[in-house]
Amino acid sequence: MNVDDTAVMIRDMTIRGAGRIARAGASALSDFAGSYEGRDMRAFRKDIEKAKKKILGSRPTAVSLWNGVHATLRGVEEAKDVGDAVSMIQKNAEEFIANSTRAVELIGRIGSKRIEDGDVIMTHCNSSAALSVIKTAYDQGKHIKVYATESRPWRQGILTVNDLGKAGIDTTMIVDSAVRTVMTEVDRVFVGADTITSHGAVINKIGTSQLALAAYEARVQFYVCSETYKFSPMTLSGDTVAIEERSYEEIVKKGEIPDSVKVYNPVFDVTPAKYVDAIITELGVMSTGSVYDVLIRQLGGKIFQTEE
Ligand code: RUB
Numbered sequence: 001m002n003v004d005d006t007a008v009m010i011r012d013m014t015i016r017g018a019g020r021i022a023r024a025g026a027s028a029l030s031d032f033a034g035s036y037e038g039r040d041m042r043a044f045r046k047d048i049e050k051a052k053k054k055i056l057g058s059r060p061t062a063v064s065l066w067n068g069v070h071a072t073l074r075g076v077e078e079a080k081d082v083g084d085a086v087s088m089i090q091k092n093a094e095e096f097i098a099n100s101t102r103a104v105e106l107i108g109r110i111g112s113k114r115i116e117d118g119d120v121i122m123t124h125c126n127s128s129a130a131l132s133v134i135k136t137a138y139d140q141g142k143h144i145k146v147y148a149t150e151s152r153p154w155r156q157g158i159l160t161v162n163d164l165g166k167a168g169i170d171t172t173m174i175v176d177s178a179v180r181t182v183m184t185e186v187d188r189v190f191v192g193a194d195t196i197t198s199h200g201a202v203i204n205k206i207g208t209s210q211l212a213l214a215a216y217e218a219r220v221q222f223y224v225c226s227e228t229y230k231f232s233p234m235t236l237s238g239d240t241v242a243i244e245e246r247s248y249e250e251i252v253k254k255g256e257i258p259d260s261v262k263v264y265n266p267v268f269d270v271t272p273a274k275y276v277d278a279i280i281t282e283l284g285v286m287s288t289g290s291v292y293d294v295l296i297r298q299l300g301g302k303i304f305q306t307e308e
Pocket of ligand 1: 016017018019020124125126127128129130154156191192193194204205206267
């Protein structure tokens with residue numbers, strides 16, 4: 001699919017979820033490179049840079065998109081000609097997509113070990129990584145019951161309950177404000193992530209931090225299911241994560257409230273590391289304190305941005 005259409009579909013959430021948007025970005029850049037007709041390397045660099053900016057500008061919060069795009073363009077600076085650059089991009093994108101898809105399966109297998117027969121689970125929004133854990137546990141024959149939040153305003157909970165319900169899992173949908181009431185019945189919470197900072201704070205769908213607080217209060221285990229490409233290298237040098245705000249029309253219809261009333265619609269929130277029991281990744285289950293080490297390894301020991 002072309003870059004413009006992909007950027008629009010990510011922005012309007014036709015393609016959504018941190019993993020899916022990363023794979024869509026990688027795939028769009030690969031298609032762009034594959035259909036590039038020019039042979040001038042300088043022009044190619046400029047054009048691919050423009051395409052990259054378009055994809056990255058589509059949604060600001062999930063670092064998965066940034067990591068997916070940069071993994072796809074790795075090495076292009078050193079390419080000797082356009083043909084070389086194109087094959088690098090196509091190979092990188094293919095690898096990124098295959099690895100990220102496999103990571104979700106691995107997270108399912110690893111995370112399912114944390115679920116016991118008879119568990120009551122809560123999840124929020126619609127995370128393929130969290131659903132992989134829950135569905136794998138169910139496929140292993142564990143009897144589980146799942147509470148899934150509606151996740152206003154976009155109601156991604158509808159996708160979640162459809163998926164779980166069709167899989168045959170005992171699923172109950174709740175409104176977001178029922179989270180604290182229901183938490184007393186829950187054994188474990190599993191949510192996804194858009195970005196995880198170097199000190200283990202989790203950025204995920206608005207309301208995630210409320211689940212975390214309610215779980216903390218009720219002494220319920222709170223797990224984040226996340227591929228390691230959702231770890232943010234930029235946070236190592238102190239960058240903060242931009243929280244996307246979307247249109248008021250996702251909350252109220254035009255004319256439903258007086259023009260003088262403002263509507264604030266942040267669509268992600270930050271859960272501090274202290275409320276997270278563990279992060280379930282494709283590398284294994286880790287504490288929030290391990291994110292820093294994984295990032296340093298991913299960066300080959302290069303930690304801080306320098307002026308050079
Ligand atoms: C989706 C959301 C998901 C994470 C992880 O938000 O917050 O929990 O993206 O998803 P939105 P996954 O619907 O606004 O994109 O595990 O599928 O990557």
